Amino acid sequence: MNPESHISQAALSPPSIPEAPALEHHPQLVEFAETLFGAMEELNLHYCLLEEPSRDRGALVSSLEIAVLRAERGRFPLLFGKLREKGYMPLQSVPLAANDCRYIFATSTGRGAHFFSLTIREPFPEGLLFTTDRGTLARRRKRGKCWIACEADRFSYLLSKV
Secondary structure (H helix, E strand, C coil): CCCCCCHHHHHHCCCCCCCCCCCCCCHHHHHHHHHHHHHHHHCCCCEEECCCCECCCCCCEEEEEEEECHHHHHHHHHHHHHHHHCCCEEEEEEECCCCCEEEEEEEEECCEEEEEEEEEECECCCCCECCCCCHHHHCCEEECCEEECCHHHHHHHHHHHC
């Protein structure tokens, strides 16, 4: 092995996994997420973000995926009303497998409309999220202005999607 090589040293160091969602590269998604999480806190809705928000280059829709308890669904009209007041118009509700659902919102910007997808997953047995009823929300952690699932739950969730 070449003593000047840095490959062996890099292989020994595990990659760092960010704990907080990386939203800074998507200003419209940052504003939507802050508005959403602020409204959820105001309404005392228990939620957690399940994975890094996605905003693929060229994609028309920015997306967030969260987990909530089934009992919280009855308060979604209040949440959607608060989002509407802040300029995010609910456009569509798309039922997914089990009791999971995707909601599409739109807002106008100086350069046209921007669309957001909010996928809400329920814990097992009602939804497809592989965890017990209150497990994921009991282990969630506060990061910045939002609640995120713990690393193990985020990993399990990503595995369940494969």
